[in-house]
Amino acid sequence: xxxxxxxxxxxxxxxxxxxxxxxxxxxxxxxxxxxxxxxxxxxxxxxxxxxxxxxxxxxxxxxxxxxxxxxxxxxxxxxxxxxxxxxxxxxxxxxxxxxxxxxxxxxxxxxxxxxxxxxxxxxxxxxxxxxxxxxxxxxxxxxxxxxxxxxxxxxxxxxxxxxxxxxxxxxxxxxxxxxxxxxxxxxxxxxxxxx
Numbered sequence: 001x002x003x004x005x006x007x008x009x010x011x012x013x014x015x016x017x018x019x020x021x022x023x024x025x026x027x028x029x030x031x032x033x034x035x036x037x038x039x040x041x042x043x044x045x046x047x048x049x050x051x052x053x054x055x056x057x058x059x060x061x062x063x064x065x066x067x068x069x070x071x072x073x074x075x076x077x078x079x080x081x082x083x084x085x086x087x088x089x090x091x092x093x094x095x096x097x098x099x100x101x102x103x104x105x106x107x108x109x110x111x112x113x114x115x116x117x118x119x120x121x122x123x124x125x126x127x128x129x130x131x132x133x134x135x136x137x138x139x140x141x142x143x144x145x146x147x148x149x150x151x152x153x154x155x156x157x158x159x160x161x162x163x164x165x166x167x168x169x170x171x172x173x174x175x176x177x178x179x180x181x182x183x184x185x186x187x188x189x190x191x192x193x194x195x
Contacts, residue, residue, distance in 0.1 A: 102163045104133035109184040110164060113142035116191045125168060125189060132167040142188050149193040150174050154182040161185055169195045 110129055114122035122139035129136050151168075153161035154176045161173040164185055170193070180186045 102160050107134055107163075108157055108160055109137040110134045110187060111138045111140075111181070111184060112136060112187045113140055113189065115142040115144070115146050115188050116193070118191075121189055121193070125187070125193075125195060128195070129164070129168060129187075134164060134167070137184065146188050146190050148172055149189045150187070152176040152180055152186040152188070154180070154184075157185060169193075 110126075112122045112126045112129065114120075122141070126136040126139040149170045150172045151161045151165045151170050152174055158173065164170070164187065165173050168187065170187060170189075176182065176186060
């Protein structure tokens with residue numbers, strides 16, 4: 001009879017090990033892939049190349065590569081002017097200035113995410129937001145590619161997003177993504193954030 005008991009113990013131990021492996025695998029899939037496929041700035045890379053080609057008239061150079069000595073002096077004076085304009089426009093994104101200050105009693109909740117290597121950045125900015133009269137409901141890390149620090153807002157909360165961006169010194173506001181909560185503002189901080 002001891003032989004049957006041992007098989008039963010081995011079988012139940014094997015089932016327990018398989019169950020633990022399945023649970024750990026499920027948790028890795030759930031939490032390990034969360035946020036890595038962020039589409040927060042899909043439209044942003046398209047905007048950058050469209051500015052560069054319109055700013056640098058390379059049509060003459062690409063159409064006549066054999067006449068480089070005669071074509072080079074013409075594009076050179078216009079090429080440096082265009083990147084200077086593009087460089088001035090990119091680092092200073094216009095954050096809409098709130099027309100009316102949103103009273104603290106009417107402000108939505110805020111979640112703040114750190115997309116940098118600086119530890120504690122989301123918590124410290126959350127503290128600043130709280131001091132400015134915002135209710136911070138969460139602070140965590142964000143995994144994904146974000147071009148610049150941004151306040152994301154759901155429909156109907158653009159004025160509140162502009163107020164929060166101004167309070168925290170965040171340079172950009174943008175419509176909320178599908179995976180963001182629709183009852184609050186979401187702040188994602190990137191490495192250029194100096195606050």
